[in-house]
Amino acid sequence: MTGTTHPDVPAGITVHRWGAGNGDGMVIDVVTRGGSRVHGIGVEPPADASRANGPTWAYVIEDDGVTLVDPGHLGSFGFLADGLKVLGMKPSDVDRVVVTHGHWDHDGGVVEFAEASGAEFWAHELWRAYSPYSYGQLLRADESPLRVEMTRIGERMRDAGPRRYGGSVSSKSNRTGEPGDSERKPGGSGRDNYDAVRSGMKVDHALVDGFKQGSMEYLHTPGHWPDELTIRLGDLIFTGDHILPEITPHPSMAYKHPANLASTLPARYRDAGEVWGLRAYLNSLHRVYKLGRGLTVMPAHRLFNRDQFRMTDEGRAAETIAFHLERCDALVKAIDGGHTDLEPATRELFSYRPLTDSYHLMSAASETISHVELLEESGDMVVHDVEGADGVRLELTGSRNYRDVIGALIPG
Numbered sequence: 001m002t003g004t005t006h007p008d009v010p011a012g013i014t015v016h017r018w019g020a021g022n023g024d025g026m027v028i029d030v031v032t033r034g035g036s037r038v039h040g041i042g043v044e045p046p047a048d049a050s051r052a053n054g055p056t057w058a059y060v061i062e063d064d065g066v067t068l069v070d071p072g073h074l075g076s077f078g079f080l081a082d083g084l085k086v087l088g089m090k091p092s093d094v095d096r097v098v099v100t101h102g103h104w105d106h107d108g109g110v111v112e113f114a115e116a117s118g119a120e121f122w123a124h125e126l127w128r129a130y131s132p133y134s135y136g137q138l139l140r141a142d143e144s145p146l147r148v149e150m151t152r153i154g155e156r157m158r159d160a161g162p163r164r165y166g167g168s169v170s171s172k173s174n175r176t177g178e179p180g181d182s183e184r185k186p187g188g189s190g191r192d193n194y195d196a197v198r199s200g201m202k203v204d205h206a207l208v209d210g211f212k213q214g215s216m217e218y219l220h221t222p223g224h225w226p227d228e229l230t231i232r233l234g235d236l237i238f239t240g241d242h243i244l245p246e247i248t249p250h251p252s253m254a255y256k257h258p259a260n261l262a263s264t265l266p267a268r269y270r271d272a273g274e275v276w277g278l279r280a281y282l283n284s285l286h287r288v289y290k291l292g293r294g295l296t297v298m299p300a301h302r303l304f305n306r307d308q309f310r311m312t313d314e315g316r317a318a319e320t321i322a323f324h325l326e327r328c329d330a331l332v333k334a335i336d337g338g339h340t341d342l343e344p345a346t347r348e349l350f351s352y353r354p355l356t357d358s359y360h361l362m363s364a365a366s367e368t369i370s371h372v373e374l375l376e377e378s379g380d381m382v383v384h385d386v387e388g389a390d391g392v393r394l395e396l397t398g399s400r401n402y403r404d405v406i407g408a409l410i411p412g
């Protein structure tokens with residue numbers, strides 16, 4: 001194992017193996033200011049997965065035993081094991097595998113890894129609570145006219161045109177899309193097996209906010225997904241998909257918990273709005289921003305891309321909040337301009353993207369809905385279910401309370 005120095009390698013990082021320009025196959029080391037050793041492996045997705053975000057970065061943390069954070073996609077175990085080998089390690093050296101959240105490019109590899117290693121499996125307690133449910137059971141379109149409409153416009157587009165998947169919904173400086181895309185990407189062996197993998201996996205330790213282990217602290221940071229964890233170790237924060245360089249993670253929509261699930265949840269999750277949707281996401285970003293200064297983000301995607309490290313810090317959380325405030329402004333402008341149904345509003349908001357297939361259109365519509373929901377909750381918008389006709393009608397109330405709601409979360 002030989003370290004490599006290179007002028008573009010940030011201080012504190014050693015590259016053990018260079019990989020592709022997007023980070024596929026890279027293996028690095030980082031040492032925290034407190035002296036804990038961390039290894040990062042760019043775990044390449046399997047052939048049938050979206051490659052829009054490059055690898056899932058798996059981190060191996062040597063602190064109170066060995067912790068692996070995010071084994072990657074179902075089907076990518078070989079890439080992970082190969083990365084461990086470069087580090088002179090093998091799966092059985094890992095004591096516990098932790099997943100940052102329940103998306104298949106993060107937790108899909110858990111079964112293969114647990115079987116090969118004998119490691120314990122740790123996840124947030126909501127991951128455990130959700131795992132018996134398929135995405136179809138959790139993410140119900142029928143509970144909101146907006147989601148009924150999103151399904152309708154997706155089906156209309158699917159009937160009209162070729163079926164294409166992959167890529168991301170993007171803008172110039174902040175791109176939104178996968179993560180969040182891939183779990184909805186149908187087809188392929190990995191996706192077909194994913195619900196079975198989740199439901200069959202037993203959690204050895206269900207994590208709650210504030211749990212400490214060695215020098216690590218686990219924080220519950222819901223919003224991109226309800227069971228999202230951010231892990232702090234000294235001056236490093238492992239952010240999963242909560243905070244990413246280059247792109248803005250897809251916020252979830254404000255789903256409600258199915259009644260049979262809700263009755264089993266601890267009281268702190270009974271208000272689903274605390275864990276699902278854009279407001280939950282922005283609150284979690286604010287919380288991470290307030291953790292302190294000089295924290296280095298170790299993200300699950302885009303640590304390295306376009307042949308360079310894309311290092312970022314807690315300030316990226318504030319940037320992401322500001323991005324969503326601007327997106328709310330743009331949505332208000334679109335509706336003011338007469339784009340009052342979901343598809344026209346979405347197309348106006350994402351006018352820099354062609355949205356020529358069902359997958360990209362629905363992905364963009366779901367992000368639009370996240371913003372509509374926040375405006376609705378803030379009293380700035382009313383959603384009318386247009387009876388007897390397709391579609392919804394988005395109506396502005398004239399107030400702009402969202403500017404104060406979100407503005408209060410952006411550091412001055």
Ligand SMILES: [Zn+2]
Pocket residue numbers: 101103179180224225241
């Ligand atoms: Zn995700």
